[in-house]
Amino acid sequence: xxxxxxxxxxxxxxxxxxxxxxxxxxxxxxxxxxxxxxxxxxxxxxxxxxxxxxxxxxxxxxxxxxxxxxxxxxxxxxxxxxxxxxxxxxxxxxxxxxxxxxxxxxxxxxxxxxxxxxxxxxxxxxxxxxxxxxxxxxxxxxxxxxxxxxxxxxxxxxxxxxxxxxxxxxxxxxxxxxxxxxxxxxxxxxxxxxxxxxxxxxxxxxxxxxxxxxxxxxxxxxxxxxxxxxxxxxxxxxxxxxxxxxxxxxxxxxxxxxxxxxxxxxxxxxxxxxxxxxxxxxxxxxxxxxxxxxxxxxxxxxxxxxxxxxxxxxxxxxxxxxxxxxxxxxxxxxxxxxxxxxxxxxxxxxxxxxxxxxxxxxxxxxxxxxxxxx
Numbered sequence: 001x002x003x004x005x006x007x008x009x010x011x012x013x014x015x016x017x018x019x020x021x022x023x024x025x026x027x028x029x030x031x032x033x034x035x036x037x038x039x040x041x042x043x044x045x046x047x048x049x050x051x052x053x054x055x056x057x058x059x060x061x062x063x064x065x066x067x068x069x070x071x072x073x074x075x076x077x078x079x080x081x082x083x084x085x086x087x088x089x090x091x092x093x094x095x096x097x098x099x100x101x102x103x104x105x106x107x108x109x110x111x112x113x114x115x116x117x118x119x120x121x122x123x124x125x126x127x128x129x130x131x132x133x134x135x136x137x138x139x140x141x142x143x144x145x146x147x148x149x150x151x152x153x154x155x156x157x158x159x160x161x162x163x164x165x166x167x168x169x170x171x172x173x174x175x176x177x178x179x180x181x182x183x184x185x186x187x188x189x190x191x192x193x194x195x196x197x198x199x200x201x202x203x204x205x206x207x208x209x210x211x212x213x214x215x216x217x218x219x220x221x222x223x224x225x226x227x228x229x230x231x232x233x234x235x236x237x238x239x240x241x242x243x244x245x246x247x248x249x250x251x252x253x254x255x256x257x258x259x260x261x262x263x264x265x266x267x268x269x270x271x272x273x274x275x276x277x278x279x280x281x282x283x284x285x286x287x288x289x290x291x292x293x294x295x296x297x298x299x300x301x302x303x304x305x306x307x308x309x310x311x312x313x314x315x316x317x318x319x320x321x322x323x324x325x326x327x328x329x330x331x332x333x334x335x336x337x338x339x340x341x342x343x344x345x346x347x348x349x350x351x352x353x354x355x356x357x358x359x360x361x362x363x364x365x366x367x368x369x370x371x372x373x374x
Contacts, residue, residue: 064120068192076200
């Protein structure tokens with residue numbers, strides 16, 4: 001307490017304790033593709049359709065990026081980054097896959113993005129490249145699509161067969177969207193609208209809600225370019241191809257929420273993205289521990305901070321279980337997650353179990369911080 005010697009206002013600064021953990025954003029998208037104008041291979045933030053047009057121009061013949069950004073905002077997206085990809089030329093000797101890979105890496109230093117798409121490319125190589133990039137980024141999920149000419153479940157399955165064995169940080173959607181509102185029908189890729197749907201769902205219900213179902217309406221995008229039947233869906237679901245279907249009177253909706261992973265633990269989009277959000281949030285929210293002494297006091301503080309964060313998520317409905325102990329656990333300490341050698345080498349290892357599927361099953365995350373304090 002300050003020394004009080006005269007009438008007036010006195011201020012006493014009281015430390016509030018360790019910083020709390022805040023859930024990281026899951027709604028900011030990044031789109032790569034060709035545009036009418038703008039700097040090449042530079043990520044530019046955009047929050048409205050007008051901002052996009054100011055920086056990158058309007059629709060061009062050999063790109064679907066402008067339409068896809070429109071669909072992103074129509075479906076609930078609030079903020080995205082755009083990377084303009086140069087057109088390949090014979091003189092340059094650089095292939096289109098190499099150009100897009102370079103464009104992906106223009107996003108390396110932007111931590112806030114969590115969704116990535118290359119609208120309208122619709123090839124196996126772009127899906128493979130996007131998935132590989134996302135696998136190397138802890139909090140980035142790739143939204144892919146089949147090819148423009150894929151008009152049947154067999155076509156979609158053939159597309160999947162051409163992909164490299166995939167990780168869990170990505171999903172593929174089928175088919176493209178046919179917009180008949182103008183003088184001539186126009187085909188558009190679905191990934192822009194679906195990225196907006198992801199953002200809308202996250203903001204209204206949470207990242208743990210599947211961006212699919214009768215309330216997962218794709219607004220302002222038209223109807224699917226082909227009809228998918230229930231038997232078609234029976235073939236597409238096990239392959240991890242998410243169908244876009246039209247149901248009357250609802251309209252065009254997303255009717256699948258599968259990742260491309262073969263691992264049953266990471267089969268579903270909301271499971272994978274929720275775990276990504278939790279891991280990234282905790283990693284960022286425990287950076288304060290880097291310069292602390294790696295001792296029992298630190299381990300207790302870290303566990304309490306993480307438990308408070310996970311408890312709040314549990315009460316919001318992100319985790320399953322009847323009580324906290326059924327929804328998550330946090331471990332950190334010598335003999336529990338670390339050896340004496342780990343401690344001597346400045347490693348703070350935290351083990352977290354989260355019940356995303358059923359109360360009896362935990363998905364285990366291990367988070368490591370390098371401690372420099374002595």
